[in-house]
Each structure stands twice: as structure tokens, then as C-alpha cells.
Amino acid sequence: MLQQLAIGVDLGGTTVKTGLIDSDGKILAQSKLPTLAEENPQAVIGQIVKSIQEVLQHANGRTVAGIGIGSPGLIQNPGGIVKSPPNINNWDVVPLADEISKVFKMRVEVDNDANVAAIAEAKFGAGKDHPNFLFIIWGTGIGGGIIMNNQIYRGLSGGAGEVGHISINYDGLLCNCGTKGCVEAYVGQKHLSKRTIEKLKSNPKSKILELVGGDLEKISPVYISKAAEAGDALANEILVEAGTLLGVMIGGVMNTLDFRVTVIGGGVSAVGDFVYQAIHRSVLSNVQKPLRDGIKIVRAQLGNDAGIFGAAGMVI
Ligand SMILES: [Zn+2]
Structure with missing residues (x-):
């Protein structure tokens, strides 16, 4: 051709x-x-x-x-x-x-x-072999896009795919959008870092602090991931929890669309494989039985x- x-x-x-x-x-x-x-x-x-x-x-x-x-x-x-x-x-x-x-x-x-x-x-990356998938940008917030039959699904007014504002707790944390319990309010980078700083107050020996040289401003999910991979229990707990919460939302979307595949990009997507495993476990426990075969959580490939x-x- x-x-x-x-x-x-x-x-x-x-x-x-x-x-x-x-x-x-x-x-x-x-x-x-x-x-x-x-x-x-x-x-x-x-x-x-x-x-x-x-x-x-x-x-x-x-x-x-x-x-x-x-x-x-x-x-x-x-x-x-x-x-x-x-x-x-x-x-x-x-x-x-x-x-x-x-x-x-x-x-x-x-x-x-x-x-x-x-x-x-x-067209060019991790979704090439998947005609239907949910795409998530895991960064400062949580953005998303729906690829259906190899095409982007835009909805009635172009607003489809805003999965970051799916609530996972009707009485939960208040999100920027005004809704309570949006998954973004729990696992968006800013919120994740803020919650980590809170937890560090009662865990002053965490490797996270060592990795950022004591500078709380520098705390980001990628540092937390490095600390977890070096055996830090708190860091592991924070990211496994984040993965689990993200998986609750993804499971809901898989149930809604009868999809199996989620591709994750964005700054936070550079976290270690153990986080992807936590997301996978959580999605499995949140989808209907017939959907469990073939559930895949994959990293985006195209970066910047x-x-x-x-x-x-x-x-x-
Ligand atoms: Zn929201």
C-alpha cells in the first residue's frame, strides 16, 4: 500500500x-x-x-x-x-x-x-492489536478515552471518556469537579502525593523520605514506586491501594462496555509492575464473571x- x-x-x-x-x-x-x-x-x-x-x-x-x-x-x-x-x-x-x-x-x-x-x-502503540479498549492518562488528574471498533468514541458532545470523575465513594473526598469520591480525588498525582506526605508524619523512617533527600515537595508516585521496590512497606501500601482504587473504576467501565483491555499512560504510569498487578487483581474482583478471561492492563508505549x-x- x-x-x-x-x-x-x-x-x-x-x-x-x-x-x-x-x-x-x-x-x-x-x-x-x-x-x-x-x-x-x-x-x-x-x-x-x-x-x-x-x-x-x-x-x-x-x-x-x-x-x-x-x-x-x-x-x-x-x-x-x-x-x-x-x-x-x-x-x-x-x-x-x-x-x-x-x-x-x-x-x-x-x-x-x-x-x-x-x-x-x-494506531501506533499498545492498542494496535486491540480494536476495543479504555485508555487512561494517569497524571496530575485522571483523563481517559474510549476506543471502540478502532475509532474514538466521543459521545453526544465530545465529552465521553472522562473516567477520572467516576465516583468510587458516594460520601468520599471532594473532587475539583464538585462531586464526592471521584477516583481522581484519590489517585491523581497531586492527591496521591498529598496523602503520602500525611502518612509520612507517622512513618518518619520511610525510604521515600530518603529518596527525596527529605524534600517533601519532591514526592511523586515514581519516587514512591522506587521506595516500594526497595522494600519500603508504606510505599508499597500506598501504591497498591491506589492501584486497587483505580481498578474499581476500571472494573465498572469494563462491565459497562463489555471491554477487556485498558491501556495506561501519563506521568504516573511509569510506576513499577507491582502496581499494574494490583490494578489487575482489583479489576478481576470488580467485573462480572464472564468478563474475567482476557482482562489486560497494559502500559502505553508512545510517551512524550x-x-x-x-x-x-x-x-x-
Ligand atoms: Zn471529579
Whole structure:
């Protein structure tokens, strides 16, 4: 089959990362520019256009199938309209897909970060062999995307897959979204680190403190994981509990969708295998019996380039 080319744009609060990609998932050219988020939408769009022009030069006259953009904020599809992205000044409602297709006269698709990362794993990463899976970004918060029959499932207004705000305790911790007991309020990075600091008060000998040189600000799930792997009981307890809680939510989603596979990416996903085993055990005990065979929890594969791959993957 003739190889196709596509452009993927990862619009972040500080940088615009853009890549020219072929359908085998090879990056042929890359560009990285400051977003100029402190200015206004026109300045940001200018940077996106410039970064696309830079990588487009490397197409050497070959046809480019289109441009995909992963953006923060609420995305209205169809239309690729971006509403109130956090960290970009004066951006209320911008028809981003229209603005970019006006300049390049080609197909332009826009979606949110989590959906784009899910598409990246579906086309080029850990989900390649799985037509149906739940994707989770385990980072500061918990984001998600649903891949159904090899396609992203967006729901009625583009909001599907927000699994971080599934409550696992109707009378639990208050989440940023205003609901009680959201799984994000327990296992999102910030909350996990905060709860660890609390527990360290009664466990001053924990290896976690040793690893961060006594600096509580540095505490993160990856350090907690290292401490656990070095035999620290508290660190092990914290992350096994986090995995168990995440598994309760995942089990509910598997029951809802009749899915078997979950792919986990994001900063916290670098934790040790023992956490994945805890998630797996918890999912098994939370799904209906007929679903237990084939339950899989796998690590995402694309890391920092997921944004570019997934954005390009929307048009290739
Ligand atoms: Zn919430």
C-alpha cells in the first residue's frame, strides 16, 4: 500500500510540537515552537501555522492527507471548535479547524489531549492489536478515552471518556469537579502525593523520605514506586491501594462496555509492575464473571510523542 503522510500538532500551554508522520508511524520531521499562550488566540494560531509550514517543507512534494491537532480545553466536534483552554490567555471560543484549513486548504481535525493520546496508542502503540479498549492518562488528574471498533468514541458532545470523575465513594473526598469520591480525588498525582506526605508524619523512617533527600515537595508516585521496590512497606501500601482504587473504576467501565483491555499512560504510569498487578487483581474482583478471561492492563508505549502521533492519526 502506498504510504500516506499526515501532520500532527500537539498544542500545549508552553510549546507547540508538530510532526510530519508516515502511516508506519515514522516521524519524518519535527518542529517545536513557543505557544505564546500569554498573548492571544491569533498569536497562538500564528505559531501553529508556522510549525506546520516548517514540517511541510519536508514532504518533498508528496501528498499530505491532512492535519490533526490535539488541544487542551473543551472541543466541540464536528467543527473542531476549541472552548476555554486552560493556560491560554483570552481564548474563549475559537473555530480552530476552520482557521487552520483556511491557510492550508486540507482536512483538519481537532480533539482533546486524552482522546488524541488514545488514538495514538490505537494506531501506533499498545492498542494496535486491540480494536476495543479504555485508555487512561494517569497524571496530575485522571483523563481517559474510549476506543471502540478502532475509532474514538466521543459521545453526544465530545465529552465521553472522562473516567477520572467516576465516583468510587458516594460520601468520599471532594473532587475539583464538585462531586464526592471521584477516583481522581484519590489517585491523581497531586492527591496521591498529598496523602503520602500525611502518612509520612507517622512513618518518619520511610525510604521515600530518603529518596527525596527529605524534600517533601519532591514526592511523586515514581519516587514512591522506587521506595516500594526497595522494600519500603508504606510505599508499597500506598501504591497498591491506589492501584486497587483505580481498578474499581476500571472494573465498572469494563462491565459497562463489555471491554477487556485498558491501556495506561501519563506521568504516573511509569510506576513499577507491582502496581499494574494490583490494578489487575482489583479489576478481576470488580467485573462480572464472564468478563474475567482476557482482562489486560497494559502500559502505553508512545510517551512524550503520543500527542503528535495521535493528532496525525486522526487524519491518516
Ligand atoms: Zn471529579
